[in-house]
Amino acid sequence: xxxxxxxxxxxxxxxxxxxxxxxxxxxxxxxxxxxxxxxxxxxxxxxxxxxxxxxxxxxxxxxxxxxxxxxxxxxxxxxxxxxxxxxxxxxxxxxxxxxxxxxxxxxxxxxxxxxxxxxxxxxxxxxxxxxxxxxxxxxxxxxxxxxxxxxxxxxxxxxxxxxxxxxxxxxxxxxxxxxxxxxxxxxxxxxxxxxxxxxxxxxxxxxxxxxxxxxxxxxxxxxxxxxxxxxxxxxxxxxxxxxxxxxxxxxxxxxxxxxxxxxxxxxxxxxxxxxxxxxxxxxxxxxxxxxxxxxxxxxxxxxxxxxxxxxxxxxxxxxxxxxxxxxxxxxxxxxxxxxxxxxxxxxxxxxxxxxxxxxxxxxxxxxxxxxxxx
Numbered sequence: 001x002x003x004x005x006x007x008x009x010x011x012x013x014x015x016x017x018x019x020x021x022x023x024x025x026x027x028x029x030x031x032x033x034x035x036x037x038x039x040x041x042x043x044x045x046x047x048x049x050x051x052x053x054x055x056x057x058x059x060x061x062x063x064x065x066x067x068x069x070x071x072x073x074x075x076x077x078x079x080x081x082x083x084x085x086x087x088x089x090x091x092x093x094x095x096x097x098x099x100x101x102x103x104x105x106x107x108x109x110x111x112x113x114x115x116x117x118x119x120x121x122x123x124x125x126x127x128x129x130x131x132x133x134x135x136x137x138x139x140x141x142x143x144x145x146x147x148x149x150x151x152x153x154x155x156x157x158x159x160x161x162x163x164x165x166x167x168x169x170x171x172x173x174x175x176x177x178x179x180x181x182x183x184x185x186x187x188x189x190x191x192x193x194x195x196x197x198x199x200x201x202x203x204x205x206x207x208x209x210x211x212x213x214x215x216x217x218x219x220x221x222x223x224x225x226x227x228x229x230x231x232x233x234x235x236x237x238x239x240x241x242x243x244x245x246x247x248x249x250x251x252x253x254x255x256x257x258x259x260x261x262x263x264x265x266x267x268x269x270x271x272x273x274x275x276x277x278x279x280x281x282x283x284x285x286x287x288x289x290x291x292x293x294x295x296x297x298x299x300x301x302x303x304x305x306x307x308x309x310x311x312x313x314x315x316x317x318x319x320x321x322x323x324x325x326x327x328x329x330x331x332x333x334x335x336x337x338x339x340x341x342x343x344x345x346x347x348x349x350x351x352x353x354x355x356x357x358x359x360x361x362x363x364x365x366x367x368x369x370x371x372x373x374x
Contacts, residue, residue: 032102034362039097042355043089046347048082050089051161053343057285058162060324066343085157087171092153100146101359104207107138135208143203147195152178152188154195158285193314194287198280205273210356213265214372221257258370262360263353265372270352274345279337281344286317 043050052070056063063069073081112134156174159166166174178187324336360371 027102027106028368029102030363030366030368031105032098034359034366034368035101036094036098037362038355038358039100040090040094041358042351043093043097044086045354046350047086047089049343049347049350051082051084053340053347054158054161054285056340056343057282058158060339066346069343085160088153088157088160088174091171092150092157096146096149096153097355099149100142100203101207103145104138104142104203107141108134111137135211136204139204139208140200142207143200144196146203147192147199150199151190151192151195154284155187155191162285191284191287194280194284194317196280197314198277198284201280202273202277205276206269206352206356209272210265210269211371213268214261214370216372217261217265218372221261258360258364258373259357261372262357262370266353266356266360267349269356270349271345273352274341274348277348278341278344282321282337282339283314283317286321287314 048070052063052066052073055073056066056069063072070082112131115133152175153171155178156171159178160169160174166177169177175187181187182190321336321339322333324333356371364370
């Protein structure tokens with residue numbers, strides 16, 4: 001059989017469908033519970049920073065940097081404006097976190113087994129790169145599912161933060177108004193391309209790098225090494241080895257070592273996720289903010305044309321962001337995709353670091369191993 005690209009993709013999905021029932025029967029709800037809890041808490045506590053970041057992206061001429069923007073919002077609208085969109089944030093990201101972490105963890109062994117079978121069919125050796133590819137594909141699947149969940153929630157949140165007409169409406173009221181404006185299907189799918197542009201690299205940068213960094217640190221800590229300590233504790237065998245983890249355990253508890261690995265790995269993962277998903281985040285805000293209003297067609301009097309916000313596609317939004325500074329050159333034009341990066345580094349850093357640490361702690365409380373320790 002000639003292995004063309006089409007045949008490889010087809011074989012992959014056939015093997016995936018064959019292995020799915022076995023994996024589905026072993027789905028562990030604890031990953032979903034830990035993921036939902038950590039996402040709701042981490043996104044909820046950083047809502048004020050997210051509000052400032054969203055304002056900076058939607059109106060950069062008025063909100064120029066983090067501290068002055070915060071002061072302007074409080075002065076003009078009061079401190080309560082900093083928690084606008086909290087309801088959609090808790091609900092949307094709670095569900096999204098449960099699905100994202102759960103699907104990612106469940107998909108890894110599924111994709112790994114499929115990749116191993118595919119390697120065997122293609123006769124390309126033992127498939128040493130299968131584990132990395134399984135992490136990548138699992139993160140793409142998790143990011144795609146998260147995008148479908150977040151589209152209506154994020155659309156509502158951003159309109160509550162940026163559109164005065166949504167002042168004082170809650171999650172249910174905001175969703176109802178969006179459905180009234182654009183219809184149910186469009187509300188559930190509008191801006192999906194922009195959401196995917198943010199969520200797929202965000203999920204990859206966050207979860208895959210967290211796995212990789214944690215695995216690296218545990219591998220470093222557990223690597224056998226010859227030391228004066230090992231000779232001292234094992235005088236009968238002067239050539240014996242010990243691990244850095246064992247050495248640290250004499251002064252620090254194993255729980256503290258696990259916590260330290262989680263925190264450091266999460267901080268590094270936050271930087272990866274922030275940089276990789278920043279352009280998608282700018283595109284997402286530009287897509288969902290209150291935009292151009294449709295002109296009323298007096299002859300047809302269609303409700304869809306009466307003051308309803310027109311949504312642009314991914315290409316149009318990208319061109320709009322680029323054109324803000326394109327007159328000053330290509331580099332300045334591209335810099336528009338990194339508007340609000342300072343605020344987002346703080347925002348995403350707090351979210352991801354707290355989220356991944358809480359997730360790891362929740363997993364251990366539920367009887368699961370710490371990330372990277374197995």
